[in-house]
Amino acid sequence: MAGIKKKVILNMTCVAQIKSASLITAIKTPYLENGDIDLDTYDKLVDRQIDAGVDGIVVGGTTGEGQLMNWEEHLMLIAHTVAKFKGKLLIIGNTGSNNTREAIKATKYGFATGMDAALQINPYYGRTSEQGVIAHLTAVLNIGPAFIYNVPGRTGQDINSNLMYELAKHKNFIGVKECAGHERIAEYEKNNIACWSGNDDEAHESRHMHGSHGVISVTSNLLPEVFRQLMDEKNEALNQQMLPLANWLFSEPNPIPLNTLMAITGATHPVFRLPYVPVDDEQIHQGLSLINEWPAHQVVGDARNLLTNDCFTLI
Numbered sequence: 001m002a003g004i005k006k007k008v009i010l011n012m013t014c015v016a017q018i019k020s021a022s023l024i025t026a027i028k029t030p031y032l033e034n035g036d037i038d039l040d041t042y043d044k045l046v047d048r049q050i051d052a053g054v055d056g057i058v059v060g061g062t063t064g065e066g067q068l069m070n071w072e073e074h075l076m077l078i079a080h081t082v083a084k085f086k087g088k089l090l091i092i093g094n095t096g097s098n099n100t101r102e103a104i105k106a107t108k109y110g111f112a113t114g115m116d117a118a119l120q121i122n123p124y125y126g127r128t129s130e131q132g133v134i135a136h137l138t139a140v141l142n143i144g145p146a147f148i149y150n151v152p153g154r155t156g157q158d159i160n161s162n163l164m165y166e167l168a169k170h171k172n173f174i175g176v177k178e179c180a181g182h183e184r185i186a187e188y189e190k191n192n193i194a195c196w197s198g199n200d201d202e203a204h205e206s207r208h209m210h211g212s213h214g215v216i217s218v219t220s221n222l223l224p225e226v227f228r229q230l231m232d233e234k235n236e237a238l239n240q241q242m243l244p245l246a247n248w249l250f251s252e253p254n255p256i257p258l259n260t261l262m263a264i265t266g267a268t269h270p271v272f273r274l275p276y277v278p279v280d281d282e283q284i285h286q287g288l289s290l291i292n293e294w295p296a297h298q299v300v301g302d303a304r305n306l307l308t309n310d311c312f313t314l315i
Contacts, residue, residue, distance in 0.1 A: 022214030052224030056090030265301025
C-alpha cells in the first residue's frame with residue numbers, strides 16, 4: 001500500500017492543468033473476433049485523436065465499455081494507455097463503481113500506473129442516500145484528481161447542486177461531466193464549478209453560450225477534428241451539420257450505434273460484446289448515409305462498408 005501511495009504522488013497531474021482540457025473523447029474499446037481487447041486497433045484510434053488535437057481521453061468509460069470488462073482488463077487498458085500515450089494527451093481512467101471498496105482499489109491502481117485523473121460515478125442500481133453519495137465520492141476524491149460524472153439516466157439518481165457544491169470543496173475535485181443540461185451547467189460555471197457537457201448535441205451551445213469548459217464526447221470518436229473546431233470557436237453552421245450524426249449515435253443506448261458505425265467505417269472489427277448488439281439494417285443504412293456526408297479525411301476509418309446486421313460477431 002505504501003508503494004502505491006508513493007507512486008500516486010509521483011504521477012499526479014495538477015487540477016488546474018486538467019481543467020484546461022476542452023475536448024475529451026470517451027474513447028471506444030475495440031475487440032478481436034475472439035473477444036479480447038484489440039490493442040493494436042485501440043492504439044491507432046488514440047493516435048488519431050492525438051493527431052486531431054484532442055486534449056484527453058476517458059479510458060474504459062461507458063463508451064469504452066468498462067462496464068463489460070473485468071477489473072483485470074479494465075486496469076490493464078488504463079496501464080497500457082499510460083505506457084503508450086502518457087504526456088501526449090490527458091489520460092482519464094474510469095475507475096468508478098457502485099461498490100466503494102472496488103472504486104477505491106481501482107482508483108489507487110489507476111493512479112499508481114500513471115493516469116492523470118479519474119472519472120467517478122455515484123453508486124448505481126443499489127443506490128444510496130445523499131449522505132452516502134457524499135461519503136462514496138469523498139473516499140475516491142481523497143486518492144487523486146477526479147471528474148464527477150452525473151448521468152441520472154444511467155444511475156437513477158441525480159447528483160443535485162447541493163451535493164455538488166459540497167463535493168466541489170475537495171482539493172481533488174476537477175469538475176463535473178454533466179448530463180442535466182444547459183441550465184445546470186451555466187449555474188455551476190457561474191459558481192466556479194468546471195463543467196464538461198455529457199451531451200454531444202448540446203456541447204457547442206454549452207461551450208459558447210453557457211460557459212462550459214468543454215465536452216466529454218462520443219461523436220469525437222468519429223469526427224475528432226470537427227469537435228476540435230466546435231470547442232475552439234463558435235460555428236453554428238458546423239454544429240448544425242454535426243447534429244444529425246450526433247443524434248443518430250444516441251438513437252439506441254450508447255455505445256451501440258457508435259460501435260456499429262465504427263465497424264462500417266473500417267475503424268474497428270465488427271465485434272460486439274453482449275449484451276450490446278448492432279442496430280438493425282434500416283438504421284445501418286441511415287448511419288452510413290450520415291457518415292457519407294462528411295469528407296473522408298474528417299472521419300475516423302478508411303472504409304464505407306455496407307454491413308448488414310448478420311455481419312457482426314457477438315461474443
